Amino acid sequence: MTQIPAPEWYKSAVFYELSVRTFADGNGDGKGDFPGLTGKLDYLRGLGVDVLWILPCYPSPLRDDGYDVADYVNIHPDLGTLDDFKVFLREAHARGLRVVTDFVTNHTSSDHPWFQAARRGPTLPDGSPNEYHDYYVWSDTGTEYAGARIIFTDTEVSNWTLDEQSGRYYWHRFFSSQPDLNYDNPRVVEEILQAARFWLDLGVDGFRVDAVPYLIEREGTNCENLPETHDILKRFRRMVDQDYPGRVLLAEANQWPEEVVEYFGTDADPEFHMCFNFPVMPRLYMSLKKEDTTSIREIMERLPAIPAFGQWVTFLRNHDELTLEMVTDDERAFMYAAYAPDTRMKINVGIRRRLAPLLDNDRRRVELLTTVLLALPGSPILYYGDEIGMGDDLSLADRNGVRTPMQWNAGMSGGFSTATPDQCFFPPIGDAVYGYGRVNVQSQEQDPSSLLKWTSRQLELRRRHPAFAVGDLTFIDTDNPAILAFTRRTGDETLLIVSNFAANAQAVHLNLGDYAGRVPVTLAGASPFPTIGDTPYSMILGKYDYYWLRLN
Numbered sequence: 001m002t003q004i005p006a007p008e009w010y011k012s013a014v015f016y017e018l019s020v021r022t023f024a025d026g027n028g029d030g031k032g033d034f035p036g037l038t039g040k041l042d043y044l045r046g047l048g049v050d051v052l053w054i055l056p057c058y059p060s061p062l063r064d065d066g067y068d069v070a071d072y073v074n075i076h077p078d079l080g081t082l083d084d085f086k087v088f089l090r091e092a093h094a095r096g097l098r099v100v101t102d103f104v105t106n107h108t109s110s111d112h113p114w115f116q117a118a119r120r121g122p123t124l125p126d127g128s129p130n131e132y133h134d135y136y137v138w139s140d141t142g143t144e145y146a147g148a149r150i151i152f153t154d155t156e157v158s159n160w161t162l163d164e165q166s167g168r169y170y171w172h173r174f175f176s177s178q179p180d181l182n183y184d185n186p187r188v189v190e191e192i193l194q195a196a197r198f199w200l201d202l203g204v205d206g207f208r209v210d211a212v213p214y215l216i217e218r219e220g221t222n223c224e225n226l227p228e229t230h231d232i233l234k235r236f237r238r239m240v241d242q243d244y245p246g247r248v249l250l251a252e253a254n255q256w257p258e259e260v261v262e263y264f265g266t267d268a269d270p271e272f273h274m275c276f277n278f279p280v281m282p283r284l285y286m287s288l289k290k291e292d293t294t295s296i297r298e299i300m301e302r303l304p305a306i307p308a309f310g311q312w313v314t315f316l317r318n319h320d321e322l323t324l325e326m327v328t329d330d331e332r333a334f335m336y337a338a339y340a341p342d343t344r345m346k347i348n349v350g351i352r353r354r355l356a357p358l359l360d361n362d363r364r365r366v367e368l369l370t371t372v373l374l375a376l377p378g379s380p381i382l383y384y385g386d387e388i389g390m391g392d393d394l395s396l397a398d399r400n401g402v403r404t405p406m407q408w409n410a411g412m413s414g415g416f417s418t419a420t421p422d423q424c425f426f427p428p429i430g431d432a433v434y435g436y437g438r439v440n441v442q443s444q445e446q447d448p449s450s451l452l453k454w455t456s457r458q459l460e461l462r463r464r465h466p467a468f469a470v471g472d473l474t475f476i477d478t479d480n481p482a483i484l485a486f487t488r489r490t491g492d493e494t495l496l497i498v499s500n501f502a503a504n505a506q507a508v509h510l511n512l513g514d515y516a517g518r519v520p521v522t523l524a525g526a527s528p529f530p531t532i533g534d535t536p537y538s539m540i541l542g543k544y545d546y547y548w549l550r551l552n
């Protein structure tokens with residue numbers, strides 16, 4: 001059996017992304033918290049995930065749901081205390097669950113004491129230099145770095161905003177309430193590394209590092225992926241390798257394959273252990289609507305090789321919009337037409353909907369995309385609530401519609417809180433199709449055929465076959481573009497994954513000449529299929545059907 005070295009635990013892990021604020025409320029104030037989350041750890045263990053990625057939990061004015069950090073070394077009071085966090089971490093570890101926290105490096109909140117001090121200008125009234133001013137990026141004209149795109153296109157008109165107090169413009173790649181830190185200042189680098197140490201010393205298993213491409217600005221560039229940015233991130237990695245071996249760094253770099261791969265670094269000069277595979281995600285959805293999987297294969301084959309320690313991270317949905325930054329203009333137009341029929345579904349460069357509504361609440365399509373997610377190279381991330389088919393709330397602003405409370409049961413506020421729905425941080429979804437009366441953990445736990453139970457079984461199946469985690473990927477040529485077929489191969493086993501992206505039954509011939517004489521056997525039921533011969537292998541798949549097979 002293929003052995004994955006212990007420090008590379010992340011390669012076989014299934015991640016689960018959750019927001020503490022909307023997962024479970026332990027004290028009845030309508031806001032999720034660490035005691036509430038701690039009470040749900042057995043559920044998460046039972047589901048079969050390995051790592052919890054928790055969204056930002058720092059003190060924050062919450063103008064960007066916590067991605068606006070006002071204090072790097074504490075917990076937001078709504079979520080509990082630092083001691084509550086420690087208890088949570090201990091209890092998660094006791095259950096064999098690892099915890100990766102979100103680390104927001106590019107910017108702080110404008111409420112952060114550093115920024116408030118910076119606003120006093122470069123020189124203090126007594127004539128001494130204001131060391132905090134240089135923690136941020138300033139301009140007298142707000143005209144520099146014109147080559148940098150605006151990311152939050154729906155709200156921001158410039159990456160510069162005038163600060164009335166200092167009379168100078170400050171740089172921000174996201175909301176104007178999120179001033180970018182100045183990574184050309186060595187003190188900023190030190191401060192951020194110290195903040196990372198604080199959490200690593202407490203025992204977190206790593207970080208999902210937010211918005212890493214934007215650390216450094218240079219005139220005449222688009223201010224993304226600059227060599228100086230990579231130098232800083234490599235320093236972060238060296239600190240982790242030296243003082244915290246076995247912890248993991250995951251890069252959020254929403255970039256094309258050629259750029260994102262740079263965030264792994266090299267075996268000799270490593271950077272991140274893991275990077276999100278942003279480009280493949282929209283192509284999974286696109287392939288469904290087009291009934292043509294060519295774009296999945298093309299983008300996967302375009303991914304450059306990664307260092308031996310590296311692992312991709314795959315996902316279908318997350319707390320943000322379904323980003324359409326890594327597609328062509330035509331593909332983006334197609335995606336909007338296919339998946340955002342209501343203009344309220346569009347935000348910035350993406351679509352703010354959850355998995356089940358995106359797929360018309362069609363269980364077959366949800367299963368199909370989930371099986372592809374679990375079978376493609378990389379460690380998959382499940383977004384909380386998608387395992388039960390939760391819906392979204394378009395009436396909520398920004399991306400909050402996909403951040404509604406977890407639906408635990410059919411009781412008050414879906415079991416999220418003892419507070420009434422109107423007292424909850426975001427109102428729980430209560431409609432007839434996706435509401436907690438119909439869609440909840442408790443009812444699905446009692447139903448062996450529920451999406452929740454199916455997901456759990458699929459994770460268990462994946463766990464039993466290390467080829468899913470570390471096997472080589474080879475696409476199989478077919479005569480039907482609606483069918484995606486590939487193998488995942490390690491020294492001991494070859495898995496064959498065949499998926500039908502069409503809404504009708506399909507026939508396909510697979511070029512399996514390399515495997516003549518082998519017998520495909522289903523992973524779930526151990527049912528043998530006809531032996532592979534010298535001619536193309538013929539298969540029939542029902543609508544949105546899939547096979548997970550081992551080639552014996």
Ligand SMILES: OC[C@H]1O[C@H](O[C@H]2O[C@H](CO)[C@@H](O)[C@H](O)[C@H]2O)[C@H](O)[C@@H](O)[C@@H]1O
Nearest residue numbers: 064067151174210211252254320321323
């Ligand atoms: O902290 C600011 C933002 O950082 C992440 O943003 C990412 O999401 C954007 C879409 O919402 C995306 O376009 C961008 O490329 C990413 O860096 C974080 O996930 C956001 O929640 C946050 O607002």
Ligand SMILES: [Ca+2]
Nearest residue numbers: 025027031033
């Ligand atoms: Ca609470």
